[in-house]
Amino acid sequence: MKLLAKLIAGIVAGIIVGGGYYLLGPDGTAGQIMEFIVRLFVTLESILGAFIFFTIPFIILFFIASGISQIGTGSGKVVGATLGVAYLSTLGAGILAYIVASFVMPRITEGSSVPEEGTGLESFIEFELTPIIDILPALVLAFAVGIVMNVLKLDLMIKFFDQGKDITEFIIEKVIIRILPFYIAGVFAGMAATGTVFDTLKVFGVVLLVAIILHWVWLTIQYTVAGSILKRNPFAMLKTMLPAYFTALGTMSSAATIPVTLERAKKNGIRESIADFVIPLCATIHLSGSTITIVSCSLAVMTILPEYSMPGFFEMVGVILLLGVVMIAAPGVPGGAIMAASGVLMTNLGFNEAAVAFMIALYVAQDSFGTATNVTGDGAVAAVIDGYEQKLNKDV
Template sequence: MKLLFKLIVGIIIGITVGSLYYGVDATGGLDTFLTFLARLFVTLESILGSFIFFMIPLIILFFIANGISKIGAGSGKVVGATLGTAYLSTLGAGLLAYAVSMFIMPKITDGGSVPEEGTALEPFFEFEIAPIMDILTALVLAFAFGIVITLTKSQLMEKWFEEGKNIVEFLIEKVVIPLLPFYIAGVFAGMASQGTIFRTLAVFGVVLLVAVILHWVWITIQYTIAGIALGKNPFKMIKTMIPAYFTALGTMSSAATIPVTLRQTKENGIRNRIADFVVPLCANIHLSGSTITIVSCSIAVMTVLPEYQLPGFMSMFGTILLLGIVMIAAPGVPGGAIMAASGVLMTNLGFNEAAVAFMIALYMAQDSFGTATNITGDGAVSAIIDAYEQKLNKKA
């Protein structure tokens, strides 16, 4: 919540500086101090953005490879079923968000007709840090190393990727996340200096409301399926999970909510050994709520920013397929999911830094709701796996 407050302050400061510059520039005047201040913010955005995007391939490589290498223990069929169920849930959530957003978002944003006004500010200098590899290369390497480490049980390489993950997570938590408010402030200062910011922002409150409603719809669908699988009332199951939902609203962390998620999942009648395995695993790989937010907000951003066109189904379907995989690489810190997903948005949808900055701001504004949906869904996945494992035992 402190980070969210800082991001809001950053947005307000950025808009204020950019708007003051635009007001002076629009009247034909010249205020040296305001020009310097606005360009300083844009320069900060350029430097910090370069570092953030440098980190994205490293996030994907180390987190995915480490995550895959850790999924070696336990019954093969149960592990596979858990991974498959979590992935299908994420995929279904993304498709639901796409179907609803393609219909609703253009109406909310009036087709995305945002006029370009004013003159774009230039930074004092360009500071570009080239990533060591592109997104798809990092993704392929992560899967290749993770799978081979699992098969060969190479303790040295497993330890290497785990240490690399810890280093990257430290950089994210101690460097990237604290710098996000300054980066966001620079982006919004640049946009406000063009005179388009207030019209652009006016639609996003409704966009976030749509995303939260979709979260609740998806929770209902998940527990309907889980209830059918176990022969239980889905709404009673949802009611039991409410403490976990509200705990996640406060912590904004699936990992920090695991104890409550476990307790409530077991209260729903899920056997201990299933819950003890599925809930911690899904806390890292099942991010259906985050996917709903990313998909719906990305479509909203493309309707608002004039340089983008709405994607076709196949283009967005490919993006959602990749998001389901990349969510495994989401660091366990506030905003980690959008940090991991931004590479996919840039590669598949052509997002530039301004579009990614909008996504970060939107995502952080609802991060607690997305996290709450993720962990509540973990209880549904546990129920489905419990029903599946009982059927396996009957066949045996």
């Protein structure tokens, strides 16, 4: 919650500075002073933004490769089933979010706007930091290396990518997360200076509410399926998992909530051998709540941006498929999933820096709710795998 408070402070500071310039105008001493301050904010945004986007390919490369290399303990069929169910859950959540958001978001965001890049006041300097590797090559390389390391059990390479992940996570937690409020402040200062920010902000509370409602709709669907497989009351199962949900609201971390999720899953009658394997694995690969939020918010931003039109179903399915991959083993810090997903949004949906900044602010604002949905859904995945494993042994 500290990060959310800092982001809100950054948004407020940016709006005050940019709004002051917008009200005063460029004329007069006061106007010139405000113009100088806004340009300072915009310059800071340019420098920090370049660094943030420089790190995204490294997040994708090290976290995905490291995550894939760790998969492989337990029965091969059970591992495959867990991966499949978790991924289908993430995909289904994203499709549900697209169907609802494509209908709701244009009505919510009607009349709002986000300034295009290159409008308004410019920074004092042009700061470019070209990534060493592009996003899609990083994604392909991460998959190729991760799979080979997993198959050949290359301990030295696994250690290298694990340590690369540790370095990247340290940079995210100690550097990027700390500079995000300043970056967001610069973005909002630039938008407030054009006079468009207030129309945009008023719709985002409703956007977040829609995302949270969809979280609970998907949890209901998940436990309806799980309950039908195990022949149990789905709502009773969901009620049993509520302590895990509320723990995740406070911790904002799937990993930190694993002990509670495990205990609640076993309380639901999931066999210990299944729960002990599925719950920790799903903490890194099952991100249905996060996907709902990213899809919902990205469509909201795209309906605001004047040069965009609503993406088609199959185009968005492709994006959702990639989101389910790039967020594997997302950093255990607030906002980690959206940092990893930013590459897909920029590459496949053409998001500019202003749009990504809005996505980061929106995602962090509901990060705890998305995480709570992820971990609560892990209990449903464990129930499905429990039923599958029982049937598998019966058929043998």
